[in-house]
Amino acid sequence: MSDGRHAIAISDATVEINGHRIWNDVSVTVEPGEFVAVLGSNGAGKSTLLKVVLGLVPLRSGTATVCGRAPGEANADIGYLPQRRTFDESSRIRGVDVVRLGLDGSRWGVPLPRFGRDTSRARVDEVIELVGATEYARRPIGSLSGGEQQRLLIAQALVRKPRLLMLDEPLDSLDLPNQAGVAGLIQRICRDENVAVLLVAHDVNPILSYLDRVIYFAGHTAVSGSPREVITTETLSRLYGTEIEVIETRDGRLVVVGQPEAPFVHGHRHDHAH
Amino acid sequence: MLTSAAFEGLSWNLWADIVGLFDFPFMVHALVAGTAVALVAGPVGWLMVLRRQTFAGHTLSVISFPGAAGAALIGLPLGIGYFGAFAAGALALSGVSRGDSGTESRESAATGTIQALALALGLLFVSLYHGLLNGVSGLLFGTFLGITSTQAAVLALIAFAALALLTVAWRPLVFASIDTEVARARGVPVRALSLGFLLLLGLTVAATSQITGALLVFALLVTPAAAAQQLTARPMLGVALATGIALAVTWIGLGLAYYSIYPAGFFITSLAFLVYVSTRVRSVVVRA
Incomplete structure (x- = not known):
């Protein structure tokens, strides 16, 4: 199987949810160690990609493999960070406990105290160190800032040494310095740990310089390629079937003008209430 | 009914007073039952607070009132009424909850509706029964004096079974409680655990009702857990503290x-409240 070489290989996939066509003939591949952003308007099928990979949403037609296996069978190799609300003040559990659940939370029984060398604990400490959260990992997670919580949740997703890390809008609730910090962290993990990263983003600019490739969803389908290939006036106009303009600012940021909604524009981020 | 010993009140000899507690079988039964209930209420309450299901817990406790009143009406033991009601209540609540985040307000509205119906039914049963019941207050606020050795043994058995189940399901249950989506993606049976926990919560509420009455269940379920979560964010230490507080307030x-x-x-309620208030004061002082 040549598919074993791909982290994700989806071809000619169609997805329907509650009778609504979400995807039409979508083909996507992600290679090991690649940093890929998933872009597009709300409801265009970005989060659907993550759910298909996890085996939570079935394909209507087409094929999909994840690390060479059927979707859902490779979940032990996937670190997943869903789009979420942050933990509030009343969440009285420590960051280190949340990370630990990522390691053995799906096992039955109670955690037994170990004497001597505790490999689970050592791994949890190691991954917390990797994301730079050692200083505050033993504080209640509800008392931490959004950026600190996000680092701990990334540690949770990484603790089992996944081959694929999937993050659903991880930068969304963060302020600009934290966006840059967390984006840099994800890129470092991608490179140093050789983990393929699939990151759903509202705004491509904080991660633009780190990306190997983007997958852009619009009009029930997707195109992929390097950011400079895909985020262009021509490609996006074709994808949306309407006049779109991509402007590059002097500091190298991309601004997309004219699509049904504008996920790239700073300060225009949508409040997506559910 | 009570012999003089109980009415003599406290002496100045604490040891003699403690020994005196064991003079009568009814008191021994009450202590055994109370201990069993507190041992379960600690961990279950801690999870309930973590899962933010205190409103569901409260509804289950209210449901045990029509359960007990209905049992009295048709001549069944009260215990059967309590435990029958919890099963119905937990199933009704799990029908309401979809185990997803973001549905909390809709869920609490539906839960409130069930709660109102339960109180109305309880009132109906009590009035149909024409007051021969040792008063509504017994059902609502508890009577520990009438606990038989059979009841105490049943409660101890329930406590043992509940703790065994909790031990087996502990980690996935905590995982599903704080991180539903990630847990589901990792193959944790989130829906089944959610229903299972509601049943366990109902069982605990029904057992606790027999000590504290339907309305004061929270003294053992919520207050010790809330106090423990004020004191520590470490899970196992928190569970141990919640259980310890529940045991102490029950015995005292x-x-x-x-x-x-x-x-x-x-x-029991006042002592638990005092413990909770002092932990809040401590948190404020520590932070200041």
Whole structure:
């Protein structure tokens, strides 16, 4: 199987949810160690990609493999960070406990105290160190800032040494310095740990310089390629079937003008209430 | 009914007073039952607070009132009424909850509706029964004096079974409680655990009702857990503290009730409240 070489290989996939066509003939591949952003308007099928990979949403037609296996069978190799609300003040559990659940939370029984060398604990400490959260990992997670919580949740997703890390809008609730910090962290993990990263983003600019490739969803389908290939006036106009303009600012940021909604524009981020 | 010993009140000899607690079988039964209930209420309450299901827990406790009143009406033991009601209540609540985040407000509205219906049914049963029941207050606020050795044994058995189940399901249950989506993606049976926990919560509420009455269940379920979460964010230490507080207030509350004319539920609730207030004060002082 040549598919074993791909982290994700989806071809000619169609997805329907509650009778609504979400995807039409979508083909996507992600290679090991690649940093890929998933872009597009709300409801265009970005989060659907993550759910298909996890085996939570079935394909209507087409094929999909994840690390060479059927979707859902490779979940032990996937670190997943869903789009979420942050933990509030009343969440009285420590960051280190949340990370630990990522390691053995799906096992039955109670955690037994170990004497001597505790490999689970050592791994949890190691991954917390990797994301730079050692200083505050033993504080209640509800008392931490959004950026600190996000680092701990990334540690949770990484603790089992996944081959694929999937993050659903991880930068969304963060302020600009934290966006840059967390984006840099994800890129470092991608490179140093050789983990393929699939990151759903509202705004491509904080991660633009780190990306190997983007997958852009619009009009029930997707195109992929390097950011400079895909985020262009021509490609996006074709994808949306309407006049779109991509402007590059002097500091190298991309601004997309004219699509049904504008996920790239700073300060225009949508409040997506559910 | 009570012999003089109980009415003599507290002496100045604490040891003699403690020994005196064990003079009568009814008190031994009450202590055994209270201990069993507190041992389960600690961990279950801690999880309930973590899962933010205190409103569901409260509804289950209210449901045990029509359960017990209905059992009395048709001549069944009260225990059967309590436990029958919890099963119906937990199933109704799991029908309401979809185990997803973001549905909390809709869920609490539906839960409130069930709660109102339960109270109305309880009232209906009590009025149909024409007051021969040892009063509504017994059902609502508890009577520990009438606990038989069979009841105490049943409660101890329930406590043992509940703790065994909790031990087996502990990690996935905590995972599903704080991180539903990630847990589901990792193959944790989130829906089944959610229903399972509601049943366990109902069981605990029904058992606790028999000590504290339907309305004061929270003294053992919520207050110790909330106090423990004020003191520590470490899970296992928190569970141990919650259980310890529940045990202490149960024992002291039963002891005080034995030597006074006031009901145990009052003492247990007040003691638990005092513990909670002092942990809040401590948190404020520590932060300042």
